[in-house]
Amino acid sequence: MSYQLQNRGNKPTRFGFGEGVLEAAEMNPKVVGIGADITGSVSMNFFAQQFPERFFSMGIAEQNCMGVAAGLALEGKTPVFSTYGVFAALRTTDQIRISVCYNNLHVIIGGAHAGISVGPDGATHQALEDIAVMRVLPNMTVVSPCDATQTKLAAIKAINELNGPVYLRFGREAVPDFTSEGQNFNFGKGQLMKEGKDISIIATGHMVWEALQAAYQLAKEGIDARVINIHTIKPIDEEIIIWAAKETKAIITAEEHQVMGGFGSAVAEVVVKNFPVPMDFVGLNDSFGESGKPEELMEKYGLTSRNMVNRIKNILSSA
Amino acid sequence: MFRSVEELKETARKIRINIIRSLAVSGSGHTGGSLGLTDVFTALYFGILNHDPKNAKWAERDRLILSIGHVAPVLYATLAQSGYFPVEELLTLRKLGSRLQGHPGREHGLPGLELSAGSLGQGLSVAVGMALAGKMDQKKWHVYSVHGDGELQEGAIWEAAMSAAHHKLDNLTAIVDRNGVQIDGKTSDVMEIEPLTKKWSAFGWEVFECDGHSFKDIVSTFNRAKATIGRPSVVIAHTIMGKGVREIEGDYHWHGKAPSEEQATRFIKEIQDHS
């Protein structure tokens, strides 16, 4: 497994989402879009401009949008409904739980502007609880790709290959785009991004790039860190996690999300049950976000490669 | 309490200028709605609300709930102009560590801020809860809640509206910023909300309309609304997004955009010159 790990240029993952939906929709006439007044900022405008007759403006009414998506899916359409993650996952949780998940319908939910890197809009707009809430819903697939290219693939495959509800999480800011178009991307299969034997950094979303930077830094100091990208948080790739636990001495997870109940918890569930090793978790610790520049917030809340490096040295010295 | 129309106009001018200054320094934020609501906010804080900027938590104050957290800049600039905190603090808008969050957050301790908000459609329910509590305790204070016209597309607004009428909350006045636009375009294109006055009256509310840029009209309408007995009242304020800066007036692209430094200088000059 080898991936191109150079940054080809920064690109927002939401653009990948918009491109993926458009590409899938060109092949598949059943794809329909639902808009809740932020069509442009979640990149659904690519689709809406190309296929106005398949795009329904529903106003600022997310709960209605989710129910409407369920109805469209029941009649054989493949609805894509995207809004900010805070509203996509949290405003509509009951509609998702009952109308979408309990009916096990193929609805693609785009959770845009995820994480604290949303920046100056502040806490209300920073989705930091969506992974936790979405991953506990039966039938739901939760996907959190690491860059724009992978988000595009995930959107196309979520539309073409999956049958049930999907929560697809992506961000607002331009971040390094480093995985290849031709990559091996399969739901439920983690990706080994860098081999290593001393510790495994298991990351999701944009934090995969930060994890790689941490690993390169650690290499200079003689610590050989493995980096694993878990783009499908549910169903999670147990095999790659157990393998990491067995071969490396410790695991650290990284996510732009609350640690409690989130991605790190999902990894820990696998580790604790199968092969306990020391673990640490990089993410938000039970607090809301706030306004600030994205990079300032990533720094303040410890979501940087530098913080990962420090935390890893701590685990290894106490292990 | 009563200020002359001339005084209100002058105050609104200062508030508009401070909104633009704060947004230009922050580099992001919601210019259109903030400028559009400036006259309504000026009238409320300088002519209608019973409040004490030196004693922000005064128990007998009227409550103002900003349900549309995105227009925080007009709330902040009006609070500062009223004396709740120094005007210069407006230049910390949206910066790390500021009390002036992109969308209002109570945990940051800004005096005069009643509610954390930014997820549309929640504020009217909170206002209903406050008004119920005020009734229970036989309080004289009044609750005002400020809403966008796009925001009315949220179903929760109508659940709250029903409950306010059911409980005869005549200590509650909702305000609708009827500028006819939202993010994706014209409200009538995104999701029609008309017939709006009929909707509110069908839900049991006393409905008022005013020109949201005429102080005489705003003040007299709020006084009439407040005098409503036995049912909640709503003031539909007809406003223009971006009011005060001709090149952006009515343009929905300015819903969520901040002016550049160069634009800010030009906009401020226009507001100063146009008295």
Ligand SMILES: Cc1ncc(C[n+]2csc(CCOP(=O)(O)OP(=O)(O)O)c2C)c(N)n1
């Ligand atoms: C529940 C929810 N959905 C979506 C948004 C994103 N959003 C912020 S403002 C806005 C448009 C609001 O329109 P309107 O109420 O007419 O305000 P105006 O554009 O006139 O300022 C949207 C969709 C939000 N803040 N909350």
